[in-house]
Amino acid sequence: MSEDLKPEEIIKSIKPGPPSTPWMDVVSKVEAGNYCYPSQPKTLEFLGMPNPREWSPADEDWKLPENWQEIIHKGFKERLDKYRSLKVFMDICVRCGACADKCHFFLGSGDPKNMPYLRAELLRSIYRNDFTTFGKILGKFSGSRKLTKDIIKEWFLYFYQCSECRRCSVFCPYGIDTAEITMMGRELLHLLGISIHWIMDPVANCTRTGNHLGIQPQNFKEIIEFFCDDIEEITGLRIDPPFNKKGAEILFVTPSGDAFADPGTYTFMGYLMLFEHIGLDYTLSTYASEGGNFGLFTSSETMKKLNAKMYAEAKRLGVKYILGGECGHMWRVVNQYMGTMNGPADFLEVPKSPITGTVFENARDTKMVHIAEFVADLIKHNKLKLDPSRNDKRIVTFHDSCNPSRAMGLLEEPRYVIKNVCNNFYEMPDSTIRENTFCCGSGSGLNTEEIMETRLRGGLPRANAVKYVHEKYDVNTLACICAIDRAALPPLMDYWVPGVDVTGMCELLGNALVMEGEIKRELDLRMEPLKDEEEENTDE
Amino acid sequence: MNIHYLFALFVALLCIFIPYAGVEFAHMQTFFGVFIPYLAIVIFTVGVISKMLSWVKRPVPFRIPTTCGQQKSLPWIKSNCIDNPSSFFGVILRMAFEILTFRSLFRNTKSTIKEGNKFSYEWEIFLWVGALAFHYAFFVTLFRHFRLFFENTPVCIQIVESLDGLMQIGLPIIYMSGIVLFFAACYLLFRRTYIPQVRYGSLSADFFPLFLIITIAGTGIYMRYFGKVDIVAIKELTAGIFSFSPKVPENVSSIFYIHLFLVCVLFAYFPFSKLMHAGGIFLSPTRNLANNSRIKRHINPWNPKVKIHTYEAYENEFREKMIEAGLPVEKEGA
Numbered sequence: 090m091s092e093d094l095k096p097e098e099i100i101k102s103i104k105p106g107p108p109s110t111p112w113m114d115v116v117s118k119v120e121a122g123n124y125c126y127p128s129q130p131k132t133l134e135f136l137g138m139p140n141p142r143e144w145s146p147a148d149e150d151w152k153l154p155e156n157w158q159e160i161i162h163k164g165f166k167e168r169l170d171k172y173r174s175l176k177v178f179m180d181i182c183v184r185c186g187a188c189a190d191k192c193h194f195f196l197g198s199g200d201p202k203n204m205p206y207l208r209a210e211l212l213r214s215i216y217r218n219d220f221t222t223f224g225k226i227l228g229k230f231s232g233s234r235k236l237t238k239d240i241i242k243e244w245f246l247y248f249y250q251c252s253e254c255r256r257c258s259v260f261c262p263y264g265i266d267t268a269e270i271t272m273m274g275r276e277l278l279h280l281l282g283i284s285i286h287w288i289m290d291p292v293a294n295c296t297r298t299g300n301h302l303g304i305q306p307q308n309f310k311e312i313i314e315f316f317c318d319d320i321e322e323i324t325g326l327r328i329d330p331p332f333n334k335k336g337a338e339i340l341f342v343t344p345s346g347d348a349f350a351d352p353g354t355y356t357f358m359g360y361l362m363l364f365e366h367i368g369l370d371y372t373l374s375t376y377a378s379e380g381g382n383f384g385l386f387t388s389s390e391t392m393k394k395l396n397a398k399m400y401a402e403a404k405r406l407g408v409k410y411i412l413g414g415e416c417g418h419m420w421r422v423v424n425q426y427m428g429t430m431n432g433p434a435d436f437l438e439v440p441k442s443p444i445t446g447t448v449f450e451n452a453r454d455t456k457m458v459h460i461a462e463f464v465a466d467l468i469k470h471n472k473l474k475l476d477p478s479r480n481d482k483r484i485v486t487f488h489d490s491c492n493p494s495r496a497m498g499l500l501e502e503p504r505y506v507i508k509n510v511c512n513n514f515y516e517m518p519d520s521t522i523r524e525n526t527f528c529c530g531s532g533s534g535l536n537t538e539e540i541m542e543t544r545l546r547g548g549l550p551r552a553n554a555v556k557y558v559h560e561k562y563d564v565n566t567l568a569c570i571c572a573i574d575r576a577a578l579p580p581l582m583d584y585w586v587p588g589v590d591v592t593g594m595c596e597l598l599g600n601a602l603v604m605e606g607e608i609k610r611e612l613d614l615r616m617e618p619l620k621d622e623e624e625e626n627t628d629e
Numbered sequence: 630m631n632i633h634y635l636f637a638l639f640v641a642l643l644c645i646f647i648p649y650a651g652v653e654f655a656h657m658q659t660f661f662g663v664f665i666p667y668l669a670i671v672i673f674t675v676g677v678i679s680k681m682l683s684w685v686k687r688p689v690p691f692r693i694p695t696t697c698g699q700q701k702s703l704p705w706i707k708s709n710c711i712d713n714p715s716s717f718f719g720v721i722l723r724m725a726f727e728i729l730t731f732r733s734l735f736r737n738t739k740s741t742i743k744e745g746n747k748f749s750y751e752w753e754i755f756l757w758v759g760a761l762a763f764h765y766a767f768f769v770t771l772f773r774h775f776r777l778f779f780e781n782t783p784v785c786i787q788i789v790e791s792l793d794g795l796m797q798i799g800l801p802i803i804y805m806s807g808i809v810l811f812f813a814a815c816y817l818l819f820r821r822t823y824i825p826q827v828r829y830g831s832l833s834a835d836f837f838p839l840f841l842i843i844t845i846a847g848t849g850i851y852m853r854y855f856g857k858v859d860i861v862a863i864k865e866l867t868a869g870i871f872s873f874s875p876k877v878p879e880n881v882s883s884i885f886y887i888h889l890f891l892v893c894v895l896f897a898y899f900p901f902s903k904l905m906h907a908g909g910i911f912l913s914p915t916r917n918l919a920n921n922s923r924i925k926r927h928i929n930p931w932n933p934k935v936k937i938h939t940y941e942a943y944e945n946e947f948r949e950k951m952i953e954a955g956l957p958v959e960k961e962g963a
Contacts (some may be wrong), residue, residue: 100746111631169933173687176912180680181909184835184902186827187733187756187941190740195794196748207830223834230636232832255915258695262734262760263906268697296938297946306947307954333677333957375956376940390692390933397937405940425693428926448721451702451715457922462702469705498700498920505706520738524697524712526898536792553748 096585104199112201113214113234117243117297119146125249125537126290133282135293136391139582140282146245148445151238153281158236162219165273166281169220174269178218178529181263182206188257188265194250197546202247205257205267208402211247212274215240221393224494243284245500250543253386253534254491255571259524271533276388284387288534291383295395299378300345306375313373314349316358325608328365333406334372338443340403341371343414343460344381346572347593353575355614356415356593359602363464363595366604367444367472371412377402379418381572385426386534393430396422399457400431411457415593417532417571420459424497428455445470461502461570462593474603477609480511482621483566483590485597486558488551488578489515489526490571502525503570503594515562521554531577545584552585559586567591568625634822637836645844646891652883661886662866663875677908684912690929692922695915715921721861723919728910731761740798754819763813769793769806770849776962777864778871801853811846813840835901841895848888858882 090242108115124146140168144152154160171252188205190196195203202208210232217224217233224233253268274629278284291301298305304312310332317328331337342429343360364371377398384392393479403411413423428434437456440449446465449458467473487507491497500523521527530548566579567589578591600613612618651657698709710719711726726732739753757792774787776782782790794802818839821827852858862878863885899905911917918927944951944958951958 097746100742103742106825109644112829114670170687171690173689173912174688174693177684177909177912177914181901181903181906181913182661183906184827184830184832185734185756185760186824186830187737189826191738196740201826204826204830209740210830221901227833229630230833232633232834255695258915260733260736260738262726262731263910264695264733264913266693266915269693298941299943305950306956307950310954310956335957374945390935393933394937399934399935399939401940423923424920425922426691428922429691429929431933432926447703449702450924451700454922454926457923464701464915465706469703471865495695495697498696498698498709499702500699501706502702518750550748553746557747 094542096238099197099542099549101402103197103546106199107201110211110256113229113589115202116239119203119246119247121147121543123540124246125265125285125287125535125540128286130422132286132289132293132475133284136289137294138282138284138289139280142282143535144205144280144282146242147406151241151283152243152415153238155237157241157281160280161215161236161241161277165216168273168276169216170217172269172273174266175273176210178263178269179213182213182265183448184207184210185262185263187260187292191260192251192267193254193256193259193530193550194252194543194547197530197544197549202243203250205261205265208251208267209265209270211234211240211243212270241278241281244274245277248278249285249535250547252491252528252530252535252547254528254532255495256525257526259495262627268533272386275568277388279388279510282502285534285537285585286382287537288386291381291534292391292395293389295383299374299398300348301379301381301383302345302349304345304348304378306378309345309375309378311363313357313557316354316361319614320358320362322618323610323612323614324362324604325466326365326604326606327569328361329448330361330364331372333374333376335406336408337372338370338409339372340399340406340408340411341373341410341414342377342380342399343489344380344416344572345421345467346381346416347414348378350576352579352591352596352615353572353593355596355599356575358594358614359593359597359599360414360460362599362602362604363473366474366602367467370443372406372408374402380414380416382419382422383534384560385418385422389430390424392422392522396427398429399427400434400437403434403456404436409438410452411437412440412460412463413457414460415572415595417492417573418498419492419572421492421496423455423457423459442466444472459502461499461506464595465502466508471619475510475601477510477512477601479600479613479619480597481513482619483511483592483597484513484562485511485516485566485592486514486555486562486564486569487522488529488555488567488569488574489522490569490574491526491528491532493570494524494526498524499570505592507568507597510597515558515564517554517558521550527551527554527572529571529577529581531581534575536573536577545581548577548581549585552581555582555589556586559589565589568594568597570594586594633831633833634836637833637840640833641844644841644891644894645887648886649883652886658877658881658886659875661871661890662877662881665890665893666870666913668896673896673899676748676897677905680900680905681908681912684909688930689914689918690931691914692918692920692927693914693920694920696920700920709808714919715924716919720917720919724911727916731757731764734760755816759813759816759820760811765790766806766810766813770804770810770846773804773806777867780868803854807846807850807853811843814843814846818843828951838895838898838902838904841891841898845888845891845895848884852884852888856882856883856884 130141294303453498698712701708701715738750
């Protein structure tokens with residue numbers, strides 16, 4: 090983006106209506122700033138993915154393989170036969186338009202190809218041409234078109250302007266889920282060697298080192314120990330978290346983003362403090378050091394491969410079950426895919442909280458519990474000593490991450506926890522939370538710098554709702570339960586709603602935890618004073 | 630005006646002209662009154678069944694309901710058993726609400742930017758009202774027409790007729806369904822051409838059925854209230870079709886043949902078009918599955934074999950560093 094595009098300029102530039110040119114005649118231009126950088130050939134080679142090559146989306150010639158049309162046709166047919174969702178969704182859309190203004194990328198850009206039904210038409214028009222009688226006979230009149238290289242470019246642009254958030258699917262009278270369409274579109278592009286660096290690099294890293302960021306085991310341990318240093322400074326308590334410990338009761342897995350960058354790191358500190366506080370018999374793993382799964386944004390095979398490590402490690406270490414940290418898409422994978430792909434986890438036990446004795450019946454088969462469920466249960470049973478006033482400088486609202494809300498329904502648990510660990514909580518408007526939540530604009534592997542303008546536009550509806558509570562209730566903290574959110578929301582807030590910090594649920598929890606033997610807390614987990622200076626003065 | 634609109638209009642007009650010319654000039658009453666209806670019924674039946682089968686035979690590899698409410702988790706948290714069903718019964722409820730009341734469409738909002746920079750989402754009910762009116766009116770009208778297939782009108786049809794005719798003003802009894810169908814279809818056509826976001830992506834396949842249905846409803850209303858058609862003769866024809874002993878009476882006007890032909894076109898077109906949403910909704914994996922994949926394992930029939938990067942391979946690569954960092958390893962210094 091042009092760096093100095095001002096917020097009001099972006100809003101002003103949102104197209105008020107579609108152009109007069111029919112969409113099929115609008116050639117989508119690939120220009121610097123509107124595309125993600127492609128994967129490097131060596132990454133694709135390492136992953137064994139087809140057609141690795143040096144290329145740039147900005148080039149006229151994308152160096153597609155000789156028989157690229159045939160590859161797409163075959164790949165499309167294969168997927169139509171493997172997924173009822175794809176076939177049904179290709180057939181039944183009536184283009185009623187209910188989905189149109191539900192997409193954050195459409196709302197932030199006004200680009201009609203970002204309307205979910207039109208995004209699907211990008212693929213559906215080829216489906217009609219290749220697989221339906223009417224499409225073959227009537228051609229353009231039936232809304233079909235022949236695949237061209239320009240269409241491949243169009244797919245690349247628009248299937249990477251969808252964050253698979255599924256908001257459109259809530260409003261669709263048939264539940265047509267654009268995430269399914271986008272996934273298939275991306276898989277087809279992968280067959281031609283077209284994929285993006287920001288997804289494939291984490292996939293390759295995760296394959297080799299166990300986490301997206303490529304953190305090697307010794308470094309992973311070192312990072313966690315740094316957190317413990319900070320915790321010691323803040324609380325006066327030394328925590329010594331176990332790594333790769335055989336025979337622990339619980340394996341804890343969270344996205345590596347939380348180990349890597351602020352403000353996720355504070356959430357990680359919160360986890361460590363919680364486990365110490367309740368004396369949990371757990372272990373971290375350096376091999377399964379990633380809860381996130383960029384395979385979800387790649388292909389079902391890749392997703393399965395990366396996810397398999399959790400169960401493999403749980404089995405090797407002999408734990409009873411797995412506890413999962415705060416992450417959005419990780420929980421879509423755990424809730425909707427893990428048992429199917431990598432189960433049955435019959436070597437594990439039905440999860441039971443060692444502190445409260447609660448049996449997590451809802452995780453009976455996958456044997457994996459969400460930290461928000463786990464903590465909500467602890468609080469409900471009064472097992473945590475909490476001082477919510479330590480979060481008093483924070484006026485909090487909660488951003489439902491797309492996947493936990495629309496692919497799981499984890500709505501009340503995090504709210505229950507947050508309301509118990511801080512005193513000031515306000516909801517954003519109803520049409521922007523829970524199942525109606527807006528994406529951060531950077532989900533599904535789009536959290537990359539080069540498309541910052543697209544991300545800011547996609548994140549605008551979310552930011553706008555935050556702005557509303559920021560102005561109305563002085564909200565200064567946006568809590569979330571997703572590592573991608575914690576990476577994507579801070580720049581979004583800085584741009585649209587300066588003065589709002591982004592935090593994880595467990596960071597707020599860590600602040601509020603009254604730990605046995607701790608020193609008088611002066612600092613929060615960010616090493617900042619618990620109270621703003623002004624406040625302190627008025628207190629005195 | 631775009632080509633989609635015009636093409637659909639052209640085909641629809643053709644569908645009006647063909648039976649008119651066929652009956653008025655070529656006197657092909659038997660062809661349009663008997664052959665075409667039989668053909669349409671066969672195409673409809675075979676088409677719908679094979680389409681449904683083409684969906685049913687495809688696997689549902691993953692359990693991907695779109696959850697629109699609180700999950701079932703801890704016992705003290707109230708779960709939303711309809712919008713986030715965890716049981717088969719919940720799914721039945723969710724599907725029933727979806728199919729009978731268009732629950733998802735009911736949520737519809739309209740987004741606008743106010744005061745230059747404030748996004749606002751207002752409840753938008755018109756699409757829901759229009760769609761619901763359209764579908765129920767269509768259903769009732771269709772159901773009422775079954776009287777034409779029986780010598781003696783079955784009781785259930787009589788009941789529907791009397792309910793439908795409650796708003797009686799004079800004679801003949803005015804059936805609300807037909808009128809509502811006509812206006813609801815006109816509304817759907819109106820919004821499709823009026824709302825830019827909808828118009829922009831609309832295809833011939835979106836306009837064509839609306840043109841057909843508006844004309845069907847229009848001709849039906851004309852025949853009932855304005856034109857003097859010989860209803861006894863028509864019933865002779867339709868009951869004949871239904872009892873497989875077709876007779877073609879003489880004094881049936883061509884407007885009836887237009888009406889009938891359009892109905893036949895609609896039915897024959899149905900299985901190959903978006904109208905199959907009527908069947909597809911039952912098979913939509915985001916709606917017809919319970920969100921219980923953590924409770925009960927969902928089976929993917931083609932669950933692929935994948936090669937995972939094993940712990941062993943991992944430790945082999947990092948063993949020295951792990952030992953140095955004090956991390957436990959499986960094989961010391963191999």
